[in-house]
Amino acid sequence: MKVEIDYNIFDSIKKDDDLIELNYLFNIILYKKRHSAYISDPRIFELPSFQNIPQGTQDVLKYSLLQDVMNTQDKDCLICAQGEVSLDEKKFSIEEGIRYLSQPVSIVVENSLNDSHFFKAIFRCLDDSKTLQMHFDNLWIQFENSGGCSNITNYIEGRSQFYQNKSKFFRCFVILDSDKLYPEDFSDKYAKVKLFLESQKITYHILEKRMMENYMPDDTIQKNIKESEKEWKNAYLHLSDSQKDYYNIPDGFIKGTPQKKKKLSKRERKKNTKNSQWDTLPAQIRELYSDLSPKNFENLKHGLKIGNIKSYLPNFFNDHKTVYKKSLLKRTEHQNNRNELYDIVNKIKEIL
Known part of the structure; x- marks a missing residue:
């Protein structure tokens, strides 16, 4: 985060306690280059308060003035006198700046334990600067539970x-x-949530695919789904890319516990038609999966049943041999936004 320190902050330092507080702020900003400090007024160099901060901090601020002349990018926040008056504009007093800059960035997900695996995979694979991984390793990024879409506003x-x-x-x-x-399911279930997040100036992203698990590479499924689920695995891998995007891996097409398979007669097996459950699906789903064979529908209709799948399946994102940059990008190359995963990475980096 690019932090600008206003002239009036240095000019307001009158007591030793004020100087200690200012130095503490600089320690937070400069520790392991977590943030960047900038000044824009050279008069600061003449103030006693500037002369009393550590030489290393002085050198950083002097260099930042030169950088500021060459870099026209806006700063992310301003530390200034009377900053506490601001409610939503990123202006902070020294005390507020310490609170703001020392807190970790929160990635708010439905389930912090399970969903974090997806993020750690894209941090590892798609952030070449390794900035996100460094922040995560230093506990400057944390995952927090929202408790689901309906609870986002309360959270x-x-x-x-x-x-x-x-x-x-x-x-x-x-x-x-x-x-x-x-793909054409445009019902905006998040309309109120989006308006609320925008009113709070909170960055958000709604996935293009159905859920995070739908971004899992095929090779990861191939390698990690056991032979006992071979029929489901083969049927899933025969789906098109778009079909995989919207298939509900945990629950399939028909939510509920699968019934014990009825032993079919030779005549029934030869007939090989989709059962009446297919006809109960919405027309748009039947159209998307229109080329799905009766056998594959039967194998996919109740989803993948492997114990506690909602916690087990996300762990597959940690398979470094099958989850890497190319394999993740392959799962998005057909999307409307083929750069979606990079967009997520960049949105988070902007908050850091």
């Missing part, structure tokens, strides 16, 4: 109360499964 409002209703303190990224059943 954010609770955090807002903690911040004394100052939305400027939010350093978080919200990600939501689209839960889309097919």
Whole structure:
């Protein structure tokens, strides 16, 4: 994060306690290059408060003035006198700046334990700068439970109360499964949530695919699904890329516990037609999966049954041999936004 320190901050330092507080702020900013400090007024160099900060910090700020002349990019926040008056604009007093810059970035997900595997995979594979991995290793990124879409607003409002209703303190990224059943499923179930997040100036992303598990590379499925689920695996891998995007891996087409398979007669097996459950599916789903054979529909209709799949399956993202840059990008190359995973990476990096 690019942090600008205003002239009036240095000019307001009158007591030893003020100087200690300012030095503590610089320690937070400069530790392991977590943030970048900038000044834009050379008069700061003449103030006693500047002369009393460590020489290393002085050198960084002098260099930042030169960098600021060459770099016209806006700063992410401003530390200034009377910064505490601001509610949503990123202006902070020294005390507020310490609170704001020392807190980790929160990635708000439905399940912090399971969904974190997806993010750690894209950190590892798609951030060539390794910035995200470094922040995660230093505990500067944390995953937090939203409790699902319906609870996002309550979660954010609770955090807002903690911040004394100052939305400027939010350093978080919200990600939501689209839960889309097919590509043209445009029902905007998140309309109210999006308006609320935008009112709080909180960055969010809604996945193009149905859920995070739908981004899993084919080779990962091939390698990690055991032979006992061979029929499901083979049927799934025969789906097209778009069909895989919207297939509900845990629940399949027909949610519920599969019934014991009925032993079919030779005549029934020869007939080989999809059963009446197929006819109960929405027309758009039947159209998307229209080339699905009766046998593959039968194998896929109740989803993948491997114990606690919602916690077991996301772990596959940790398979370094099958989850890497090329394999992840292959799962998005046919999408409307083929750069979606890079967009997620860049949105999070902007908050850091």
